[in-house]
Amino acid sequence: MNKKLYIQTLGCAMNERDSEHIIAELEEKENYQITTNPQEADLILINTCSVREKPEKKLFSEIGQYAKIKKNDAKIGICGCTASHLGESILKRSKAVDFVLGARNVSKISQIIHQKRVAWVDIDYDDSSYIFSSKQNSILKGMINISIGCDKKCTYCIVPHTRGNEISIPTHLIINEAKRLANQGTKEILLLGQNVNNYGKRFSIPHRKINFTQLLYEISQIDGIQRIRFTSPHPLHMDDEFIEEFAHNPKLCKAIHMPLQSGSTKILQKMKRGYTKEWFLNRVEKMYSLIPHLSISTDIIVGFPTESEEDFLDTLDVLEKVQFDTLYSFIYSSRPHTEAAKWIENKEVGEIDEEEAKRRLILLKDKHRDILTQNNQKELNNIHSILFESYDEQNKLLEGRSDTNKLIRVKAGRNLVGEICKVKISEIKGAQLIGELM
Ligand code: SF4
Structure with missing residues (x-):
C-alpha cells in the first residue's frame, strides 16, 4: 500500500x-x-x-x-x-x-x-550533477534548475549562507531535461537559479566554456519548446550580448525580472549589488528600445540601514521611469549571518524607524498602483499571444498568460487548453484583462 x-x-x-x-x-x-x-x-x-x-x-x-x-x-x-x-x-x-x-x-x-x-545541512554539498526523477505540476509548463547557490554577498541576504556557493548544472543535463519535457508535450520552460545569468561561471566537472546567453540559444533550438522564461537574473550581468539575444529570439518570453532593491547608488553600494542607478536605467532603456512592449518586474527593499529620504526618492524616481509591471516590495528585515546584521549588532548603523519604513512602503505601493492602473488602460486593443492553461467552467472562460506574463481571460471553448493563440484585449475590468480570439 x-x-x-x-x-x-x-x-x-x-x-x-x-x-x-x-x-x-x-x-x-x-x-x-x-x-x-x-x-x-x-x-x-x-x-x-x-x-x-x-x-x-x-x-x-x-x-x-x-x-x-x-x-x-x-x-x-x-x-x-x-x-x-x-x-x-x-x-x-x-x-x-x-x-x-x-x-x-x-x-x-x-x-x-x-x-x-x-x-x-552541508551547504557545500554538490548535487549539481544529480539526476532527479521527473515531476512537474503541469504538463504544459516545466521548471529546470540551471544552477545552485549564489556567489554574491549582498549585505542583506541570507541565501549564500543557506544555499552555498554557486555551481552551474552541466549543459548536457539541462538540454536533455528540456528535450524530455518537449517530448512529453511541455511548451514553456522556466529556468531556475539564484543568479541565473551568471550561468557557466563554475562547474564541478570538466566542462566547455558557455555563458547564459549561449545556453538560452541552445535551449531555444529544441523543437517543441515554444516559450522560455528564467528567474532570477542579476541586473549586473545583463550585458549587450544578452539583451540582443533576449530581444531577438522569439522563444524568449518578453517579461523579465530585474531586482532593483534600491534606486539609490549610495544604498546599492552599501548593499554590495555591484551596479548603480545609472547602470540599471541604462539596461532598461536599451531593452525598451528593442522591445517596447517588454514587461519588467522587480524587488524593492525600503528602510535599508542609512536609507535617507533622498535615497528613497531615488527609488521612486526609478519606479516612475521604468514603470515596473510587477513589484515585490518589503521593509528591510535583518537576517542572521549577513553583513548588514553585523553593522546593526555592532551599532555601526542604526535601523530605520519602523513607522518611517512603513510610510515609505505605503508610498511606494501607492505609486505603483497608480502606474498599473494607467498602464492597464493602455492595454485595450493590444494583441498578445497566450498559452491557455486552464478553463473556468463556471464562467466559461479560458485562462492563460501572455508572453509578457499577463493573466488574460477569453470566452472560448476548453479544447484550446494547451494551445498558444493570438488574442486582442477587448475589455478591462479593474486589474483584469479580457480578450477575444483573433
Ligand atoms: S540577493 Fe540574490 S544575488 Fe544577492 S546574495 Fe542573495 S541570492 Fe545572491
Whole structure:
C-alpha cells in the first residue's frame, strides 16, 4: 500500500522546484503518494524559506500544529533554507521533528527519511550533477534548475549562507531535461537559479566554456519548446550580448525580472549589488528600445540601514521611469549571518524607524498602483499571444498568460487548453484583462 506524503512549500520558485524533486524521489523510490490532508499523512514535510523573518518565526508554531493532528507514527521533516540555517537547533527546540534537510541536500531525501533525529545541512554539498526523477505540476509548463547557490554577498541576504556557493548544472543535463519535457508535450520552460545569468561561471566537472546567453540559444533550438522564461537574473550581468539575444529570439518570453532593491547608488553600494542607478536605467532603456512592449518586474527593499529620504526618492524616481509591471516590495528585515546584521549588532548603523519604513512602503505601493492602473488602460486593443492553461467552467472562460506574463481571460471553448493563440484585449475590468480570439 502507498504511504502518504503531505508537503507544505513556502518561498520562491526554487523551493517549488525542490518540492517537485522531493515528491518525485519519494513517489518513485519510496512508494509515497501525495495527499492534501496532513491528518492522513505518514510523512509531513515543511519546505521552508528564510529570506524574511516572518515565515521563519512561524515555523515552530506550524510544527506544533502538525504535531497535534498527525497520525501517531507519522514523521515530520523540515527542509529548505531555514533548515540549512537553523540546522540541529530545530531538533533541539522541537521534539516533534524527526529530521532536518538543508536546501542544498534535496537529493538525499530518500535516505534521510529512514534516519532518526538527524540534520543534514552541508551547504557545500554538490548535487549539481544529480539526476532527479521527473515531476512537474503541469504538463504544459516545466521548471529546470540551471544552477545552485549564489556567489554574491549582498549585505542583506541570507541565501549564500543557506544555499552555498554557486555551481552551474552541466549543459548536457539541462538540454536533455528540456528535450524530455518537449517530448512529453511541455511548451514553456522556466529556468531556475539564484543568479541565473551568471550561468557557466563554475562547474564541478570538466566542462566547455558557455555563458547564459549561449545556453538560452541552445535551449531555444529544441523543437517543441515554444516559450522560455528564467528567474532570477542579476541586473549586473545583463550585458549587450544578452539583451540582443533576449530581444531577438522569439522563444524568449518578453517579461523579465530585474531586482532593483534600491534606486539609490549610495544604498546599492552599501548593499554590495555591484551596479548603480545609472547602470540599471541604462539596461532598461536599451531593452525598451528593442522591445517596447517588454514587461519588467522587480524587488524593492525600503528602510535599508542609512536609507535617507533622498535615497528613497531615488527609488521612486526609478519606479516612475521604468514603470515596473510587477513589484515585490518589503521593509528591510535583518537576517542572521549577513553583513548588514553585523553593522546593526555592532551599532555601526542604526535601523530605520519602523513607522518611517512603513510610510515609505505605503508610498511606494501607492505609486505603483497608480502606474498599473494607467498602464492597464493602455492595454485595450493590444494583441498578445497566450498559452491557455486552464478553463473556468463556471464562467466559461479560458485562462492563460501572455508572453509578457499577463493573466488574460477569453470566452472560448476548453479544447484550446494547451494551445498558444493570438488574442486582442477587448475589455478591462479593474486589474483584469479580457480578450477575444483573433
Ligand atoms: S544575488 Fe544577492 S540577493 Fe540574490 S541570492 Fe545572491 S546574495 Fe542573495
